[in-house]
Amino acid sequence: MSRHEPADEGARHRILRAAADLFYRQGVHRTTSQDIISASGTSKGSFYHHFKGKEAVVHEVLKTHIREIEDGTRPVNFDIDSWSELEGWFYRHIELQKMFNMARGCPLGTIGNDVTEADEQTRQDIDRIFALVTKKLQFFFVRERQRGGLSNDADEEAMATLCLATIQGALLLGKVARNCRPAELAVNEALRHLKSYALPPGRADHNI
Amino acid sequence: MLPNLARRTQSGTGAFLIALADICRILALNSRTGVDALDASFRYVVRITTGTRSESVEVTKDVNFMQRLRTSASQRLRSMWRTRGVDARFSVVLQPRMTEKSGRGDMRGRDVRREHTRLRIIRAAANLFHKQGIHVTSPDDIIEASGTGKGQLYHYFRNKEALVHEVMQFHLNAIENDTFPVNCNVDSWESLESWFNRHIELLKMFEMTRSCPIGTIGNDVTEKDELIRQDVCLIFEAMKRKLLMFFLREKAAGRLSSDASEEALATFCISTMQGATLLGKIARSSRPAELAVKEAMAHLGRYIV
Numbered sequence: 001m002s003r004h005e006p007a008d009e010g011a012r013h014r015i016l017r018a019a020a021d022l023f024y025r026q027g028v029h030r031t032t033s034q035d036i037i038s039a040s041g042t043s044k045g046s047f048y049h050h051f052k053g054k055e056a057v058v059h060e061v062l063k064t065h066i067r068e069i070e071d072g073t074r075p076v077n078f079d080i081d082s083w084s085e086l087e088g089w090f091y092r093h094i095e096l097q098k099m100f101n102m103a104r105g106c107p108l109g110t111i112g113n114d115v116t117e118a119d120e121q122t123r124q125d126i127d128r129i130f131a132l133v134t135k136k137l138q139f140f141f142v143r144e145r146q147r148g149g150l151s152n153d154a155d156e157e158a159m160a161t162l163c164l165a166t167i168q169g170a171l172l173l174g175k176v177a178r179n180c181r182p183a184e185l186a187v188n189e190a191l192r193h194l195k196s197y198a199l200p201p202g203r204a205d206h207n208i
Numbered sequence: 209m210l211p212n213l214a215r216r217t218q219s220g221t222g223a224f225l226i227a228l229a230d231i232c233r234i235l236a237l238n239s240r241t242g243v244d245a246l247d248a249s250f251r252y253v254v255r256i257t258t259g260t261r262s263e264s265v266e267v268t269k270d271v272n273f274m275q276r277l278r279t280s281a282s283q284r285l286r287s288m289w290r291t292r293g294v295d296a297r298f299s300v301v302l303q304p305r306m307t308e309k310s311g312r313g314d315m316r317g318r319d320v321r322r323e324h325t326r327l328r329i330i331r332a333a334a335n336l337f338h339k340q341g342i343h344v345t346s347p348d349d350i351i352e353a354s355g356t357g358k359g360q361l362y363h364y365f366r367n368k369e370a371l372v373h374e375v376m377q378f379h380l381n382a383i384e385n386d387t388f389p390v391n392c393n394v395d396s397w398e399s400l401e402s403w404f405n406r407h408i409e410l411l412k413m414f415e416m417t418r419s420c421p422i423g424t425i426g427n428d429v430t431e432k433d434e435l436i437r438q439d440v441c442l443i444f445e446a447m448k449r450k451l452l453m454f455f456l457r458e459k460a461a462g463r464l465s466s467d468a469s470e471e472a473l474a475t476f477c478i479s480t481m482q483g484a485t486l487l488g489k490i491a492r493s494s495r496p497a498e499l500a501v502k503e504a505m506a507h508l509g510r511y512i513v
Contacts, residue, residue, distance in 0.1 A: 026430040030343045103431050109483075112490050113427035116340040117417050126490050134496075158499040165483030165500035169423075172482050173475065176426045176440045185472040186479035193507035 012050045014040040020061045024107040027114040028058055055121060062125035069132055078133060080140040083198060090187045093167050097174055105175045109168045134160045154197040166190040326364045329354045334375045338421040341428045342372055376439035379422060383446045392450040404501045407481050408494050416492045419485040448474045468511040480504045
């Protein structure tokens with residue numbers, strides 16, 4: 001390994017981390033390349049050495065999101081194996097929002113909402129992430145059914161989609177109200193609904 | 209008079225009717241005095257633009273104004289769709305055209321014109337904010353889209369923030385007066401279902417490239433946009449109140465389970481719908497939005513006694 005390679009990688013990493021935070025806070029469109037350069041403490045030269053432009057940074061940031069979801073290293077756990085973990089998945093989102101004083105929405109939803117017709121690459125990236133999250137949630141419901149813990153009239157894909165839709169909307173309402181109450185109300189209703197598909201433990205062949 | 213106008217346009221289906229409903233919204237909100245303040249000496253031009261082609265329909269305001277406007281505009285639109293295909297995009301612009309009767313010294317006419325210019329700017333801005341959010345939209349974009357001048361924009365609005373505020377007032381009024389593209393005045397389980405479905409129809413009208421106009425602005429809000437945040441918050445509150453009223457009435461009538469929290473249900477509806485429109489926009493497909501709505505309705509249905 002050459003002497004300046006680790007430093008280079010460090011700069012790239014710093015740029016991505018600063019960009020992710022800025023996108024989370026104010027969306028993609030409001031963030032300029034210069035904002036990212038300043039926030040990451042790198043130079044213009046270093047920025048353009050690693051990335052063609054802002055679009056390339058957005059793409060890399062979203063790729064990092066996907067990798068973290070797949071590796072299970074995101075602040076929110078997407079590998080759900082029980083109803084209480086599903087509950088945790090919902091509440092963890094709101095907890096994170098509270099950490100930012102209810103001033104931010106979902107990091108992915110914020111970028112997703114920002115997408116216009118001119119941002120096709122970003123839309124596809126977010127689409128991939130949403131599909132991955134839906135798949136992970138759906139996987140839990142499918143497994144519950146295999147374990148005999150899910151009612152016959154449950155539609156696993158629709159349930160997973162509801163989870164994602166409700167949490168996205170809940171985080172938006174929470175952010176706009178600067179208050180976790182609407183988010184919690186919405187999430188509790190969604191959970192109440194989802195759990196209504198769960199069969200009582202007596203009828204399931206395992207303990208929930 | 210105003211609610212009638214609104215209801216008549218909402219009874220129809222099809223994308224062009226949504227656009228026309230939009231016109232009614234402008235008319236209804238034209239001024240505090242409402243539609244009747246529109247001077248009969250003005251003729252109204254509806255310009256329908258698809259791609260590069262543009263056609264106009266002219267009508268004079270009289271008793272059957274809305275009826276004729278709707279008929280002739282939709283005929284024109286259908287013929288354009290035949291030539292350009294149903295996926296042709298269109299925009300409908302309503303503008304007053306002066307006739308010989310209204311002279312320069314006509315104060316009333318001038319007031320009407322001023323109001324029209326102001327509304328043209330608000331409407332163009334609302335459309336751009338819906339399409340691409342607040343931050344991407346520059347004053348020049350709004351000037352170009354509304355066909356006004358820089359002087360006019362800053363004559364009517366102090367700055368962009370003031371304009372955003374006016375756009376939010378426009379949406380808020382529309383919700384309060386039931387002239388919002390999605391009717392929030394829910395009075396039955398069927399109309400609650402159409403409240404959900406209407407959001408999806410609206411998404412389809414924009415070929416799944418936009419989400420909810422309010423949500424888009426809400427998402428755009430950062431810590432620096434406190435005034436806009438409060439505006440969005442008020443709109444969500446107004447929407448919630450309308451849904452809440454329905455659940456309260458249902459419970460009072462004994463048709464809603466006693467363990468239902470009306471506020472939680474109303475919040476759940478808005479939250480899920482906001483998320484559903486986002487998923488639809490990102491997937492460029494109505495399917496995820498429809499799935500989420502199906503589950504939400506299944507949930508709400510369980511509270512029916």
